[in-house]
Amino acid sequence: MYGFTIVENLQKFDKDIKRHELKYHRERVLISKEFTFDAAHHLHCYQGKCKNLHGHTYRAVFGISGYTDEIGILIDFSEIKSIWKEQIEIHLDHRYLNETLPKMNTTAENMVVWIYEKMNQVLINRPDDCRLEFVKLYETPTSYAEARREWMIHE
Incomplete structure (x- = not known):
């Protein structure tokens, strides 16, 4: 099977690896971060079960691309989490979406565009x-x- 090894010589910065070696490439990369939230909503002008008040455990997945910095990081995952918590989740988690989102039918199709716009507003200013x-x-x-980004660009 697989054995496990104890690292005896932990790599030391500026001895075993130099600053100029931290960035491995110059390619565009995509990172992804996921979040979940629970919320209630109902749909207007709809004749199915979703016309009634009900809830979901939603999962939002973000794909962010770019070029890494001098140490090989595109954007810290904790920064994405902060943006999510401070700018987006506060409007969604354990909320009645019909009340906290802009006036819209709270379909997944409408909500995903709103979430995209909120995250993009922050990232575009970097x-x-x-x-x-x-x-x-x-x-x-x-x-x-x-x-998707290519769908959100209006010329």
């Missing part, structure tokens, strides 16, 4: 070439809506 490529919003484990 000094690096970091950009939001997509947001997926899962309403159930098998059903999601998606907004």
Whole structure:
């Protein structure tokens, strides 16, 4: 099977690896971060079960692309988490979405565009070439809506 090894000589910065070696490439990469939230909503002008007040455990997936900095990081995952918590989740988690979101039918299709716009507003002001490529919003484990950067550019 697999054995496990104890690292005896932990790599030391400026001895075993130099600053100029930390960045491995100059390629655009995409990182992804996922979040979940629980919320209630209902749909207007709809004749199915969703016309009644009900809830979901939603899952939002973000894809962010760009070029890494001098140490090989595109954007810290904790920074994405902070943006999510401070700018987006406060409007969604354990909320009645019909009340906290802008006036819209709270479909996954409408909500994913709103979430995209909120995250993009923050990322677009960064000094690096970091950009939001997509947001997926899962309403159930098998059903999601998606907004992609190329679809959101209006000329």
